[in-house]
Amino acid sequence: AQTVTQSQPEMSVQEAETVTLSCTYDTSESNYYLFWYKQPPSRQMILVIRQEAYKQQNATENRFSVNFQKAAKSFSLKISDSQLGDTAMYFCAFLDSGAGSYQLTFGKGTKLSVIP
Amino acid sequence: DTAVSQTPKYLVTQMGNDKSIKCEQNLGHDTMYWYKQDSKKFLKIMFSYNNKELIINETVPNRFSPKSPDKAHLNLHINSLELGDSAVYFCASMRGGQEKLFFGSGTQLSVL
Secondary structure, eight states, X not given: OOEEEOOOSEEEEETTOOEEEOOEEEOSOSSEEXXXXXXXXXXXXEEEEEEETTOOSOOEETTEEEEEETTTTEEEEEEOSOOGGGOEEEEEXXXXXXXXXXXXXXXXXXXXXEEO | OOXXXXXXXXXXXXXXXXXXXXXXXXXXXXXXXEEEEOTXXXXXXXXXXXXXXXXXXXXXXXXXXXXXXXXXXXXXXXXXXXXXXXXXXXXXXXXXXXXXXXXXXXXXXXXX
């Protein structure tokens, strides 16, 4: 079974600064997908960024980028120019696309606070 | 138009009651899920349906019964509600080949 570990339960960052959230995972699969989801106080689950394991190039979405280290099974999220609206829970997630199960496994989350 | 919609958004009920949560997606996706988020914010999969067929059924009490009348709907019925069932329940959907889940806004269930 796949596991996803987020070792930072809480983090804080000053507005306009950069912060990196850590995520490691364990799997024996070679074909999979990794995600970061954001959950603000509104409770909505918002997809921030997605990485395909077979792509070496790190995914980027505006101020959000990842550092994907496949051999180390590491998938960290970097938020640049942090904004107050980035305050939220951030979940790292792993999708096993093999055997047609398409099961998404989540880490326990990191609560990020952006300080004015 | 909301892509994945759940109703109700909030549900407050007494122990022992039976309740249902409805989920509909208008994205044309063929796989739908139910996730439970506990008080510590941990998200765990409960069920997954693909083309109305059950493909994932995690260790969930049999008081929980999913029903998929068609590809666009996946409802969750809960019998004999217990205090420990209090949580936020999320519906989600995905199209095979896209590998990207879209979530509903969640249903906060409070059992008194």
